[in-house]
Structure formats: structure tokens, C-alpha cells
Amino acid sequence: MATGAKSFVDNPLLGSGRLNRAGLHLGRVRLAHALGRWRRGRLTHAVPPDWREQFDRDGYIAVPGILPLEEFVRLRAALLQLDLECREHQQGETVTLRLPVGPQLLREVPVLAKLLADPSWRAAMAYVAATRSEPLYYLQAVAGGVAEGAPDPQVELHADTFHPSMKAWLFLTNVADEERPLTYVAGSHRLSPQRAAWEQAKSVDVMASDDRLSQRGSLRISPEELEGLGLPQPTRFTVPANTLVIADTCGFHARGDSDQATLRIELWAYCRRTPFLPWTGLDPLSALGLSKRKAELATRAVDWLAARGWMKQHWRPAGPWRERLASYQSSVTAGRSAGARTETARSVPVGVGF
């Protein structure tokens, strides 16, 4: 109860219709949001005021041109050339490639080390995440429409979890509207009375639905429901390279769909800490001096558990990052020249342009 556990289906208490009718889920949501607000109130220092204003209003911070152009070009060139071993994971027709950012990578790309240590950058990450716990950083490439499979589940609007948590993207490539842009429902990070009523209703009904991903704690929402919650249609982040987006992913978001093969490359950050903490720091890994190794350690920990049959490792080894990227780049180029795929694409609604 006092952790970030979110799956209704894996925990008989969290999934209990009787307890949720009595307000268990909504009680956890309310307490987690109240503590998140309290922690954020103590993390405002060094966050540029216009960024903070944007986040409080919209649930995300979007900063085009985060780096001086010459520095960004150097950063991108260095990141795309790395030979370190990466992993990949297929969801439907989309393959995601990830390379954890660790001490070796930071030594090879000092311009990245400098960026991740920048006080405004760190303050903004901490503010959105509502914790000073160091985010996990990865290089990430999303190759969409390159594999055979069911529709990508990420194209459905959803909240990742029930409490404030952070994901960030520094786009290394331009993202056009047909290139599976990130989409986000502005203002959906707030626990409004309508959202609270929706959470309560969902928590009671979810186990009777056939929506497996909602049952696992990432509640899906249909675009038609947004208006009833006083929310707009999603903003689509069709942005130039060198744009940073930091979002609270308890707000509704998705990946835009496309009928083309596409490749998006980004520096990606993730931070989700146990939500019921009144303090903003006291992160054990940071105290042990391991904060720069977090992403690598997370991968190894899952490998260790998977080797003992206690967990499934979804991320399979995919060889050197540069080579794998090049192979997806050529699949995308080949896919595009072969024309649009024939199957019907499912689409998220066209929202406000960014």
C-alpha cells in the first residue's frame, strides 16, 4: 500500500472492487498527489520561472533549442557514433532501442556529462519528478512500423501510473507529424475533481474490463472521454531536433501513430520514485555514489532476476548501438521507398499543433 505498486491485476488488495468502491485507489491517488505537491513546493529553487509556470499549467516543459547549435551538433554526432552494446524491445510493430548512459559513455561524450550536470537541467528534472533522486538516462531510438506485429500499445492515451512521475526527451532528430510524435494532454497532470471521479470509477470497473494494460495500472482513456474531464485533445510534439520535453507522465500521453516507417532518436530520461515519501532526497543509490550507474544497474538487476526465473527480461541484446541504428535507418528508408504499409493504421486524434 505504501509503495508505488500500481497493478490491479497482480495484487488482490489493489484490485479489490469492494476496497476500491470504499475509496482505496482514490485514497492512494489523493495522498500521492498531495505529497508530490508538497515535495515540488520544496524543489522550485533554480527552476527557470517560465519553465515552472509552463509545467504547473500544462504538465510539461518544452524548450526548443535547449543547447547552442554548435554544441548540439557536437553532442548528436558523438552520441550517434557510439559503439557501446545496446538492447531492444519490440511492442507490436515498433522496436525500441536503448543504450544506458553510464560512466563510460559520459567519459566518451563530455558534452553530455556537462549537460546532465547543468543546474537548470537538474532542477527542472527534479521539479517535474517531484524528487531529487537522479533520473535514469538512456539513448533511445524508436523504430516504428519496422516489424510485423499487433498495433503498438503506446499509441493509446494513458497515464503511466497513479502518481507524479517524470519522463523526458531531448530529441536528436526532427519529429514531423507523421513520425510518431509524443502527444500529451495539457493539464492532465492535475488531480481535478473530474479526474478524481474518473480514477474512482476506473478503479471499480477495471477488473471487469478486458483491458490488460489498464489492469496493470496504466489506465487507458479514450479521446472522447477527455472533454468530460475538462481536458483538451492532445498536443502533438512535432518539434525540431534540439528540443527538450519534460513531462509528468501521470498525465495522459501517447505515441502518435503513423502509416509510415519512422525512426525517432532521443536522449531519454525516466524517474519514478516511491510516491509516499515526504522528503525530496535520501536516495540510497545516490548516497552510495552509484547515481551515474543507475540505468546500467537497472538492466543488470533485471538480468539477474530473469536468470533465476523471478522476472521477465523484455530487453534483448542488440549489438553495438551505431550498427543497430544504421540497420534501422536502412529499414526505414527501404520501408518508405516501398510506399505506405497496407494495413489500416489506428490513429490518435489530431490535436493542437505545437
Ligand SMILES: [Fe+2]
Ligand atoms: Fe507512457
